[in-house]
Amino acid sequence: MLRTHLRRRLLVIGALPAVAGIALLVAYPVVRTVYLSLTSWDGASAPKFIGTTNFRDITGQGGDLWATVLRTIRFSLVATIGVMVIGTLLAAALSAGIPGARFFRVVWFLPMVVPVSVSGVYWVNAFQPTTGLSNYLLGKVGLGTTHAWLADPHAALYVTSFVWVWISTGFAMIIMLGAMNGVPVEIYEAAEMDGCSVLRRFFSITLPVVRPTLATVALLEIIFTFNGFTLIWAMTQGGPGTSTQILPVEVYRQAFINGNYGAASAQAVVGGVLLLLVSVVMTRFIRSSSGSGRARAGLFRRRANRSALAAGQGIT
Amino acid sequence: MTSESDCAVSGTAPATRTHSWRRRIVRRGLAATAVGLVLASVLAACGTKSSSSGGTVTLHVQTLTGPQAQDMQVMAQAYEASHPNVKIQIDALADVASKMPNVAVLNGSNPPDVGFVQYDGGAYAAELANNKLTPLTDIWQSNNLAKHYGPSVTKQYTVNGSQYAVLWDTVYIAPMYYNVDAFAKAGITVTNHRITLPQFYDAVSKLKANGYQGLGVGGNTSYHLGHLVDMLLQTAATPAQYDSLLTNWQGSVPATVKYTDPAFVNTLQTLKDFQSNGVFQSGMLSQDYTQAEALFAAGKLGMFMGGTWTPSELNGSLKVPFKYDYILPPTLNPAQTTKFEGVATDAFVLPLKSKHPTQAKDFLKFVGSAQGQTAVAKGGLLPIFADLPASDLTTIGPVVSSILQDVKTNGSAGLWDSLVPNTIGQPFGVPKYQALLSGQSSVQQVASEFQTELDKLRAG
Numbered sequence: 001m002l003r004t005h006l007r008r009r010l011l012v013i014g015a016l017p018a019v020a021g022i023a024l025l026v027a028y029p030v031v032r033t034v035y036l037s038l039t040s041w042d043g044a045s046a047p048k049f050i051g052t053t054n055f056r057d058i059t060g061q062g063g064d065l066w067a068t069v070l071r072t073i074r075f076s077l078v079a080t081i082g083v084m085v086i087g088t089l090l091a092a093a094l095s096a097g098i099p100g101a102r103f104f105r106v107v108w109f110l111p112m113v114v115p116v117s118v119s120g121v122y123w124v125n126a127f128q129p130t131t132g133l134s135n136y137l138l139g140k141v142g143l144g145t146t147h148a149w150l151a152d153p154h155a156a157l158y159v160t161s162f163v164w165v166w167i168s169t170g171f172a173m174i175i176m177l178g179a180m181n182g183v184p185v186e187i188y189e190a191a192e193m194d195g196c197s198v199l200r201r202f203f204s205i206t207l208p209v210v211r212p213t214l215a216t217v218a219l220l221e222i223i224f225t226f227n228g229f230t231l232i233w234a235m236t237q238g239g240p241g242t243s244t245q246i247l248p249v250e251v252y253r254q255a256f257i258n259g260n261y262g263a264a265s266a267q268a269v270v271g272g273v274l275l276l277l278v279s280v281v282m283t284r285f286i287r288s289s290s291g292s293g294r295a296r297a298g299l300f301r302r303r304a305n306r307s308a309l310a311a312g313q314g315i316t
Numbered sequence: 317m318t319s320e321s322d323c324a325v326s327g328t329a330p331a332t333r334t335h336s337w338r339r340r341i342v343r344r345g346l347a348a349t350a351v352g353l354v355l356a357s358v359l360a361a362c363g364t365k366s367s368s369s370g371g372t373v374t375l376h377v378q379t380l381t382g383p384q385a386q387d388m389q390v391m392a393q394a395y396e397a398s399h400p401n402v403k404i405q406i407d408a409l410a411d412v413a414s415k416m417p418n419v420a421v422l423n424g425s426n427p428p429d430v431g432f433v434q435y436d437g438g439a440y441a442a443e444l445a446n447n448k449l450t451p452l453t454d455i456w457q458s459n460n461l462a463k464h465y466g467p468s469v470t471k472q473y474t475v476n477g478s479q480y481a482v483l484w485d486t487v488y489i490a491p492m493y494y495n496v497d498a499f500a501k502a503g504i505t506v507t508n509h510r511i512t513l514p515q516f517y518d519a520v521s522k523l524k525a526n527g528y529q530g531l532g533v534g535g536n537t538s539y540h541l542g543h544l545v546d547m548l549l550q551t552a553a554t555p556a557q558y559d560s561l562l563t564n565w566q567g568s569v570p571a572t573v574k575y576t577d578p579a580f581v582n583t584l585q586t587l588k589d590f591q592s593n594g595v596f597q598s599g600m601l602s603q604d605y606t607q608a609e610a611l612f613a614a615g616k617l618g619m620f621m622g623g624t625w626t627p628s629e630l631n632g633s634l635k636v637p638f639k640y641d642y643i644l645p646p647t648l649n650p651a652q653t654t655k656f657e658g659v660a661t662d663a664f665v666l667p668l669k670s671k672h673p674t675q676a677k678d679f680l681k682f683v684g685s686a687q688g689q690t691a692v693a694k695g696g697l698l699p700i701f702a703d704l705p706a707s708d709l710t711t712i713g714p715v716v717s718s719i720l721q722d723v724k725t726n727g728s729a730g731l732w733d734s735l736v737p738n739t740i741g742q743p744f745g746v747p748k749y750q751a752l753l754s755g756q757s758s759v760q761q762v763a764s765e766f767q768t769e770l771d772k773l774r775a776g
Contacts, residue, residue: 043419044446128607129598150602151535153754239536240601241751257538257743259416259438 030272036265043261054266064242065250065267069274072246075161076225082165083221084214087172092202094173095180105177109170116167120234123163124150150236153243160235160244164228172217179213180206211289219282226275247271373675374403377664378418378432381408383628384662387485387695394691395682402675412538415439423448427667429676433481435472435661436734436741440481443665449480450666450673452680456482459684464701468730469660481663482680485697488656488719489623489731490543491642492531493630498618498638502526509643509722510654513586516646520595523618529597531590532612532620534605541587541749542733542742543657544621547645548586550729551652553579562735565773575766584752584759586648591753601750609634621645627715628696642715656723659731660700740769 037054039047058065090108094101111119126133127149139145149159183206191201207214229248232238238245238253245253247267255264379388385408392404407428409418415437422431422443433440443449456462456479462470465483473479491509499506502522511519520530534540550558553573560573561580573579590596597608597617612620613634620626630636644654664683670676682688689699690708698716699709709717733741748765751757757765 042442042445043416044423044442044448124602128602146598148599148602151599151754153751153756156602236602237536237538239747239750240754241747241756243754243756245747253743256412256416257438258738259419259442 033265033268033272036261037269039262039265041261042259043255047262050262054262055270058263058266058270065270067242068245068247068250068267069270071157071242071244072226072271075157075164075228075244075246076222078158078161079164079168079225079228080218080221082161083168083172084218086165087169087217088176088207088214090169090173091176091180092206094177095206096198105174108173111167112170114167116230117234119163119167120231123159123166124235127159151240153240156236156240156243160232163235164225164231167231168221168224172221175213175217176210179210183209212286215282215286215289219279219286222278222282223275226271226278372401372403373672374405375430375672375675375679376405376407376428377430377679378407378409378414378428380414380432380662381410383625383632383696384408384484386628386632387692387697390695391683391688391691394687394694395679398682398687399678402679404679416442419443422665422667423669425669427669429666429670429672430679431665431667433663433665435659435663436738437661438738438743440663440665441737443667444475444480448668450668450670450677451478451480452482452666452677453478455479455677455681455684459681461684464684464689464703465660466702469700472660472735473663481665482684483660483700484662484664484683485692486700486702487623487625487659487661487698488723488728489659490547490621490645490657491623491626491719492619492621492645493612493626493640493642493715494619495528495612495615495617496639496641498523498526498528498615502528502618506641506643509641509718511643511646512650513646513648517593517595519618520593524594528618529611529616530595530618532597532608532617533600534603534608535596535601535750535753536603536607537605538746539742540605540608540621540746541753542746543623543731544645545583545587545745545749546657546732547654548648549580549583549732550657551647551649551654552583552586555652555729558729558732561732562730565736565740565770567774567776571770571774575770576760576763580766581759581763582648584749584762587749588752588759601754612636619643624698624716624719625696627713631713632696640715642719653726655726655729656719657731658723658728659734661734737773739773740766744769 036047038049038051040050040053041047057063090104094105098104125131127135129135129146129148134149135145135147138147149155187205187209188201191205196204226246227248228246229252232244232246232249233252236244238249248271251264251267251271254260254267377388377392379385385406388404388406388408392406396402396404409432414432414434416439418431418433418437418439419442421427422439423446431443433443461479461482465473469483470479473481473483494506499519502519502525504519504522523530533544549561553561557573557577557579560569560571561575563569564571564573591600597603597611600608603611608617609620609622609626609629611617613630613636615638622629630640644656647654664680666673666676666680686701686704686708689701689704692699693704693709694711696711696713698712698720709720712720733745735741738744745766748757748762752759752762
């Protein structure tokens with residue numbers, strides 16, 4: 001009895017540093033942000049409680065929160081889909097053992113290592129009319145050299161999404177490669193014996209089996225892009241106009257340029273709640289796909305076993 | 317007995333070992349704590365911004381990066397020469413960092429001894445509103461700064477009879493520096509540094525025909541498009557209307573001019589026409605001030621819009637290989653002469669928590685003296701003292717000297733988007749101009765948005 005009590009106390013004492021750390025580094029900033037969202041604060045004076053005024057202001061007429069949220073979702077979707085598609089294809093190529101796989105694994109991961117602000121500055125120059133690399137290449141194939149990609153409000157968001165894909169694909173590729181390398185070889189062998197083509201094997205075995213990992217990487221990418229301040233700030237600072245002004249850029253502007261920390265906190269709270277919702281939905285999807293992925297792997301494993309038994313090799 | 321003794325021995329020995337082990341742990345713990353404390357003290361001492369050692373005081377002074385930082389080097393050397401016990405440590409800030417983000421730095425536990433603020437950057441107003449600055453009225457009185465700065469600047473910086481800032485330099489905007497060789501090649505002649513709107517369009521097309529792009533502007537920079545709008549607005553409005561726009565955000569001042577009136581609407585329309593007529597360099601909205609300036613220095617642009625600080629960049633790090641001069645942006649009303657717009661925004665303040673307030677005040681006294689202002693000129697910037705002898709201004713170069721002469725002859729105007737509050741000033745305006753130029757908003761929409769913000773301001 002005494003021992004159990006002591007053990008419990010020890011457990012509580014042992015957990016205290018972690019709890020204190022979470023309280024200090026996670027709970028306090030979150031609670032403080034929510035509190036600030038209910039105040040008027042210029043960063044220097046004492047915050048003045050004003051209830052939900054900030055939320056009414058940012059969502060009401062004149063506040064462009066929803067336009068910013070939609071823009072953020074657009075940026076996030078384009079970038080995440082790009083990263084996932086290209087990252088998965090590159091991982092599949094490496095997993096299939098293309099010539100020079102080791103070299104390409106390093107090269108394709110390199111953009112992830114470069115500081116995002118440096119990448120941003122490089123690509124800003126690369127997309128300049130006449131002098132930029134992109135226009136030089138387009139000029140070489142007769143498509144003109146004067147495209148002002150980042151000055152065009154219809155193109156700027158897609159250009160920044162492209163740069164995000166360039167930066168982040170290596171990350172997705174490495175994670176997906178790990179998942180693909182974990183798919184048992186006998187499943188592929190069985191499928192091959194059943195006469196499945198390379199494409200069929202990719203879509204019917206690889207993708208279903210790595211779907212939980214795919215979903216996890218997608219969730220991470222959505223979170224990263226929702227918070228993709230550094231790249232946007234380095235490339236366009238949200239412009240031209242508001243065409244690349246995603247939520248964290250708008251939060252920064254409100255807080256550090258307009259000195260309206262209350263409204264900035266309210267925007268951050270709305271963004272946080274949205275991300276939380278996305279995370280909950282995605283986590284449920286990951287759980288369900290994890291089950292179906294395992295089931296599909298089991299199906300192929302059973303087929304493999306049957307094929308092996310039929311061949312008299314007795315694989316268990 | 318033996319066994320008891322053995323037991324006793326065997327029973328005490330581990331206990332003794334345990335005690336000794338514990339003592340060792342405690343001793344090591346104490347030693348580690350002591351080392352930790354010493355290290356923490358050393359680190360804390362290193363991290364402290366203001367430090368004193370061996371009778372020498374290090375003053376941390378904020379400044380802007382770029383020409384201002386170079387200028388401050390000259391100022392620091394001049395001050396240190398006459399104050400051997402003081403070392404000036406320059407903390408250079410990017411333009412954005414010197415604005416609202418600087419509030420947290422100035423109010424933090426370890427602020428600079430001398431803070432840098434821009435009048436229109438928001439930080440100065442926030443610090444003043446929250447009584448976080450030390451009054452510098454005694455320096456103003458001892459150095460007779462009101463006389464040197466002139467009545468409008470004195471009024472601008474006086475709050476309830478006290479002053480909280482010592483000014484550094486003055487800035488005149490927005491000369492359009494032009495490549496003299498390019499203009500000669502294109503057959504463009506300039507009279508008296510002024511140009512009309514038709515002449516301006518004609519000059520741009522002649523430049524293009526000779527392989528140059530038109531006017532370089534950093535559309536992506538937080539202030540540059542604002543300066544152009546300022547200059548166009550100056551002649552789109554009558555002098556009385558322009559003066560009204562500078563003050564009518566205050567509820568107590570009669571609102572005789574609206575942003576939806578022809579003066580502001582015509583200004584926006586002209587800006588839009590510039591874009592439609594290919595006046596700007598291509599990709600202007602995606603380029604910042606330095607990129608546009610680099611294109612000019614590389615000889616690709618015929619003109620580049622800058623300020624009185626620009627020649628120190630063109631002659632300094634950029635080393636332009638051609639001769640340049642300036643014209644002012646075109647007048648929108650031929651009956652009016654475009655004037656330079658002067659602004660005294662760069663100022664030093666003394667945070668309440670400065671570690672060395674006495675030494676910091678002495679440094680500020682130096683900045684606000686003839687000797688300090690001569691150092692400003694030596695560094696390449698334009699001193700705020702308008703009454704320095706010409707012999708002290710030889711280092712500012714012929715182009716800036718010519719600008720000063722122009723100001724003396726034609727007078728100057730206030731910089732509208734720096735003198736009105738941020739909610740209708742540069743931080744609000746520049747994204748609106750970008751939206752206008754990129755087709756996201758119409759002239760009428762932008763004008764209405766300005767008027768809505770003005771109405772909100774007036775309503776308090």
